[in-house]
Amino acid sequence: MLRLFQSIFGAGEAQGRYPESLIEAAIERAVDGTDPRLRSLPRYRKQLRPAVLQAVDHVVAMVDSFPAAQSADRNGYGQDLRLAALFASADRMFQVFAADAALREFLAARPGVTGPVMALLLAERVEKHVMGIEMEGETLHRDVAQVVVNFRGHRLVDPAASEEKSRRQLKRRAFDHLLSLALQRIAEVRSERADLNHQRALLRRKLDTLNNGGWGFDEADKLVDQPAALQAELGETERQLSALGADDRTLQAHLDITADSLAGAPQQLWAEDLDLHLDYMNIQRDPADRSSRHIRLQELHNARGRRLVMLPVSITLGDLPQQDDFFTAAQRLLG
DSSP states (O other), rough: OOOTSSOOOOTTTTTOOOOOOHHHHHHHHHHHHHHHHHHGSTTHHHHHHHHHHHHHHHHHHHHHHHHOOESSSSSHHHHHHHHHHHOOHHHHHHHHEEEEEEEHHHHHTSOOSSSSSEEEEEEEEEEEEEEEEEEEEEEEEEEEEEEEEEEEEEEEEEESSSSSHHHHHHHHHHHHHHHHHHHHHHHHHHHHHHHHHHHHOOOOOOOHHHHHTTTOSTTTEEEEEEHHHHHHHHHHHHHHHHHHGGGGGGGHHHHHHHHHHHHHHHHHHEEEEEEEEEOOOOOOOOOOTTOEEEEEEEEETTTTTTTEEEEEEEEEEESSSSOOHHHHHHHHHHH
């Protein structure tokens, strides 16, 4: 069974300086996370090593650049514009945290923990175009085009007892995400090859039918050019299959994809600053507008077009509402 969540990052790693054990673990993790059959290739470690080092360098630098954890308590909510933009109220923030599956699993494994919990908060940013009302001086304007910025799908990842541990887990998670992107590309190439093989078989059957005299009397004129056209299409299909690599080179192709994905880590997964100018209703405003609040968040992007707003948070457990477990809730309903 793949142990994709076993940490490969030890304490105290610095960009460009890693123990050999970490490098070897990262190489083997890359193989387990994509195609374990790569171990049958005699030089897989040598080919993956520079790509793995580049990927580890990238995730270490990226996670180390994340902002410090924001205290997500009532005072923090009242003072930090990022939390105020992400949640409609402090109570709503606490409800989201209390119901979060990752946090609940973390706490269930550590009964009696009382200290703050560090985690990375993720949410999807959604912009909605609406017609609203605005005041200009003493004049009320209706049906004014506005853009409202909403955040949904809030979740916590990698909760930990300290910020150092949380960041270490985030580095592991980022590395794993790079592997998942490589695995998706491998799956696509497999599917593409299967589709092309199927297409080639169909074209060959069509050509055989025509060449064996499958001509219709009424459509003879239309069919005259079909063998040449089909032959050209078959040739293009063969060319595309050749570009994907022959079936007997499949493992090497998978190794190449994995190495290319890891070597190109900065283009596969990255963080960008996100500058928003919102009023207290999360409506976009001109920076010069008196109601505008400048809010700087960070957004994670990947090569697949996925993007998520992120914020490291420090959660005070005493602020969270109590959550019934499933059996307690069921007993209440049945009683």
